[in-house]
Amino acid sequence: MRTVDQYIIDRWIAGQFLGQHRTHGRVTVEPDWRLHLEFGGGLSNIPRPSQLPYRYFQDLDNDQVEVEVPNVTKIDWERSLKSDAGSCTITIANVATSVASVQSGVAGIPGAYTWAHGQPDAAARWGQTPNSWWEVLIPNALLRTYEGYGGFEEDGTPMSIPDAVAGGYLYLTGLWLVDEVNVSSNGTLSLRCRDMAKLLIEQIVFPPFSPPAWYPIRFARYKYTEHVAKAIPVYDSTDPIESGPGAEGPKYITDIAMTADGKGYYLVGTDGGVFTFGRALFYGSRGGAGDVDPAPMISIASDPLGHGYWLTDTDGDVYTFGQVLFYGNAPGPAAGTIRTIAAHPGGRGYWLLGADGTVYEFGAADHFGDSPAFSGFVMDMGVTDTGEGYWLLDSTGAIFTFGDALYYGGANDLPAGPLSPEGVVVAGNIDLEARPIVENADGTVSTVLPFTIEEEDLHVLIPTVVDGPPRILTNDEAIDYYHFTGQHLGKFDTEAHAWIYAADLISAQNLYYTIGPGGLSTCVGMSVMPDGNGYLITDDQGNVAPFGSARLRSPNGSWKAAQDNLNDPIMAMASTPTGNGYLLVGGDGGVFSFGDAPFYGSLPGDYTYISREDGNYTDLTEVVAALLKWAGWCAVPEPEDSIYGVYGNLESTGTFLTEAIPIDTFDRKPIIDGINAMREIVNYGFWIDEEGAAHWESLNFYAFGNFMDTGQHVETLVEIDERYVLSDYAVSFADQAVKSELIVSSHDPTVGLQDVVTTRRRMGLQLLGLDLNRGMVRPYLWVNDHWSKVEDQEALIERLMDLITFSLRRGTVRCVANPRIQINDQVRIYERVTSETYVHWVEGIRSSHDLMSGEWTYDITTGWLGEDWEQGMPA
């Protein structure tokens, strides 16, 4: 909302634009305007940042020379948030009518302001002579329109434009570039123009618009560099550490952590070395840290948000790398006992675990208990997906639960079968702890090999492995055996339940008969399923036991041979974000992958790592700012500032894309296309205002009120009242934007990918308490991998609901023009026939100013902001 003189506010509702208070319109042209490459006035010696070249079009010291265009009869302009550029048509009477011109014999002759008036052939034929308007009103001339009320002297003559502007009578209503000049023989000359957004539409991204060194334009939040390690690190527990953490102690890899996206992993060594594989980014290590820390590094935790990692040593001193925060070290008594660090799921805290089972919490992490006294060592911990609980694993494989963590079993007492099968109607009558064993070629054993038959509406699970001697029957033989003996593994309500039980039974039986009823050997690590409903435990031989929803996965590569020839014990494990795979790491840095866990390499061997540095922007607003500065919106900096600003108001988005913005977003395309691409990501508004300044802002429908041209927010609205200023109003109530369901997804939810994050909201009576869908199925699907977190998707859905609500009721109002009203404003409309009393958001304004009749009106298109908007949000 523009700041105007009280005179304008009072006159607007007075309704009588007569005499000295009549409407007023003037037009000027700046004959010598052009895009400048350098600032004038001695400012070119200010050192520039590297984002050359800069152009500017607005002399901010108002040094431009404006010449008034005479005989203006009509000024019509239009500005809208839906259009790339505002448009304007200015009509003038192309006739010289002054007394002096009549005296000189040219009264009433059209063409005085035609750009070619007086060209040689016309001079010869009609005696025309070139005047001061020669080649002035031509395409790309820069015009300014000034409009308002009053601004006349007592004798009725208009004030000078500067005086009228200073007096608060006239206001700049637009900066325009001429597209087309139309001259007709009836004496009119009309100028069809667009606002300064023409510079964004007509100019394309191609040198020398952008710095040649930057071409093709590529904006990236991060710059990734692949490094090749010259040394081939060898980790061997018999080797001593010569320097750095744990100097003179054994040197081995002690932990592994997957990245949040599962596309890489980290290894950490007791000497503080950190090794990255895949897309895991290297943010630093403690390797070679010298004598600052004698305790060996013991554990690494990857930031759940992907911004870095934490290391801890056995004293519980925590080291941060990347953008993770430090929340504290373990207290003194924990020195030498710390075994592991585990990150809080929100990334704002962590736990440290002592070998005695003491848990130390930091940041957002809460304390839910310490393990009871026992004879072993607590080796590892797993955190629930809520962060409101954890499991502790001791060296015997026992599991202790705290908070909301549920018990699914321990590796110190492996069951012969699943503990709580679902859907069982009749329990199996076979002793699972005394099964015949058939050895398979891959080293596993088969003790059941079940299948199902249907009998009396139940699904019976029967084995094909039988005793006397141990052998495998055919299915028909197994059915006969079942009918003869009556032995079965269980009768289930559905075939699906039967097969789930069968899979779990096979895994449990394999573990029970290969590892033994006593369980795993020295347990060293655990990893939790992403749904928190299960976990995996590994021992130092790489034997893995699944519990709850966890499953054993097939090894990638010849795991059996590797397991039989491990150089060093297995030290730790990590699960993939899907829960469908896991990694084991040995003390020498050997990595073994299972299921969907990717293998990106291990130690020893050729070693490469990827580092990440800041790229050339941190906020999408910087991308828009660079485009605008190159296009002509470069503002003169403050004297103490060497940074060139943007002429306009740019609001930060707080958003960036993790991947580089594709080159074809900008390359050889109009600049406005790149800006619109950014706008679609953040749903900002972009427009050029009356003074030619660029606006890149969030749309003004998140709070009641308006933003003044000073940036101040006020709870003031212009009221368009039928009694004073409103001459016509129409409102529509339509369902074009109404949907039955809103679906926001990181990927196409119908393809069947397992890492898709989707949020859905059905819409029944949410819109005005009316069921506008009437049972119709018309969902709205928004797919964008940028929205990959549930909380972000829910916020987007709330915004989409707002937009749908706003679009239900749209208005078009005609009223007396008021320079106070701008697009993106909120106004209140009062009109009785349509029962309109609500607050509306101004989407577009069309101004029609007939200077001959004095009539000046606005046609405003609006979106309704809902009932009870004063309370802040639509009802």
Add this chain to the structure above:
Amino acid sequence: MAVQRWTFDDGVEQVTLPINPKDGGSPEFTKKVAELGTTAPDGIPILFEGSRPAMKEEFSGVLHTQEHYELLWEWWDKSRAVTITDDLDREIVVYFESFQPRRVRSALYPWKHEFSVRALVLQYTHPGS
């Protein structure tokens, strides 16, 4: 008291009319006001005043001679502004738009015509202002 004769002056030459026009000679003063109605039955009228239209002036009279006839035609034909000084000593700058002579039968004056002249007022100074 002798009647002051009307004169025409275009800055190059000056003439005096043999016979003053008998009717007209004062400009027509007009303002342009448009009205816009509000939608409320009890709403105020919205009034816009536009640019004042060009003033016009008309005068008419009678001429007796061919010289008078040709004088009026000649000054109507001029492409320059003409300053009329009337019998009230008012100076009005005009641009002649039309000259309409209508012959009147007269035994005494063969060239007798009644005429009317219409002109656009380019400049007028109201007496006393």
